[in-house]
Structure formats: C-alpha cells, structure tokens
Amino acid sequence: MHHHFEKRHQHKGRRFMDRHPGHGSGRFAAGFGGGVGRGFRTGRKLGSGDLQLVILALLAEKPRHGYEIIKEFEERSGGFYGPSPGMVYPALTYLEEIGHATVATEGTKKLYRITAAGSSHLAAHRTTVDAILEQLARIGGKMARVREAFAGEEASDEERMTEALRAARRQLKSALIAKLGAEPEEQGRIAQILQHAAEAIRGK
Numbered sequence: 001m002h003h004h005f006e007k008r009h010q011h012k013g014r015r016f017m018d019r020h021p022g023h024g025s026g027r028f029a030a031g032f033g034g035g036v037g038r039g040f041r042t043g044r045k046l047g048s049g050d051l052q053l054v055i056l057a058l059l060a061e062k063p064r065h066g067y068e069i070i071k072e073f074e075e076r077s078g079g080f081y082g083p084s085p086g087m088v089y090p091a092l093t094y095l096e097e098i099g100h101a102t103v104a105t106e107g108t109k110k111l112y113r114i115t116a117a118g119s120s121h122l123a124a125h126r127t128t129v130d131a132i133l134e135q136l137a138r139i140g141g142k143m144a145r146v147r148e149a150f151a152g153e154e155a156s157d158e159e160r161m162t163e164a165l166r167a168a169r170r171q172l173k174s175a176l177i178a179k180l181g182a183e184p185e186e187q188g189r190i191a192q193i194l195q196h197a198a199e200a201i202r203g204k
Helices: 002-019 048-061 066-076 085-097 116-124 126-160 163-178 184-202
Strands: 101-106 109-114
Touching: 048 066, 048 085, 048 101, 048 109, 048 116, 048 126, 066 085, 066 109, 066 126, 085 101, 085 109, 109 116, 116 126
Parallel strands: none
Antiparallel strands: 101 109
C-alpha cells in the first residue's frame, strides 16, 4: 500500500517539477572538478531528486528549519550554491508527503526531521549523496581560495588604484566568480576576452 502511495506522489512531484523548470533536471557545476555522482552537468542547481537526497542527509545530521537547510548549502559550497525557498520548501513538503520526513510547528516556524523510511532511502542512495556533498565541499574550498587570492591582491594594490579602477576590478571579480561553473566552451570564450583585454591594457 505504501509503495502505491509513494509512487503516486512521485508522479505528483514530477508534474510539479515539470511546471517549475527551476526544479528540473539541471545538474550541479561539473566545471568545478569533473563528473562526480550521477550525471553531473553544468549549471548551478541540483535536480529535484538529488536536492531531496541532500536535504535528507542534512536532516539525518539533525532536525532543521527550511532556512537552515538553505544556509547549510551556501556554507558548504562557499556561497556558490544556495537553493531558493521555492526549491527547498516544495522538496520538504514532498518528503513529508511520501513519509521520508516529519514536521513539527514551532510558532511560525516548521522543524523537519528524517523518518525511518527516509533513513532507509538515504542509506540506499548513500554513494550518490556522498558524491554530491563531496562536490559541494570541493567547490567551497575553491571558492575560499578564489576569495583569498583576490583579497591578497586587493590588499597590496588597493592604495595605487583610482576609485574607477577599483570599481571595474570589483565588477570583473564578480563576473568571473559567477562563471566558475560554466561549460568549457564558455570558459574558453572568457579566457579569450581576458587575453584581448590584457593586450589592450598593455597597449599591444
């Protein structure tokens, strides 16, 4: 009976994801270290099934509120990946509906816990979720190193720059960080732009 219930809600979840492309099949940031896990593709989002697995893994560590789950994603990826509330809360509702999580209301907040069924599902997919968590950790480490590099350069060069040059440098840094998970072709295009810009600055 439970099998039919879960299957019915899986279909419901897929229909929801079809209507909301932000929850779809896009995979997570292969540009940050190769294809780990199942079918990582370029992009800055997880597919719905992978997102649910990571949420279960976080709930297995301790009960959490929805906003705590979002913050945990951001912290583990160094700010690179933070699923929106429009992704996390429907995923939590779905996990509750299929019996993988329970929710307790605390005033205006909801505290989510993993269930025995959720733990069994997580155990069956442990390899996948561990690969995703490892990818998040690697991205977080790379983001930290990028920030350290920029911070070191800025500290030594800041006094010699005009405000206009500092502003342009900040914009360039922001644009590069936003493209860290881009496809190889896009990264190649960006490299060519930077090369041409460097030559133009040198007066070549």
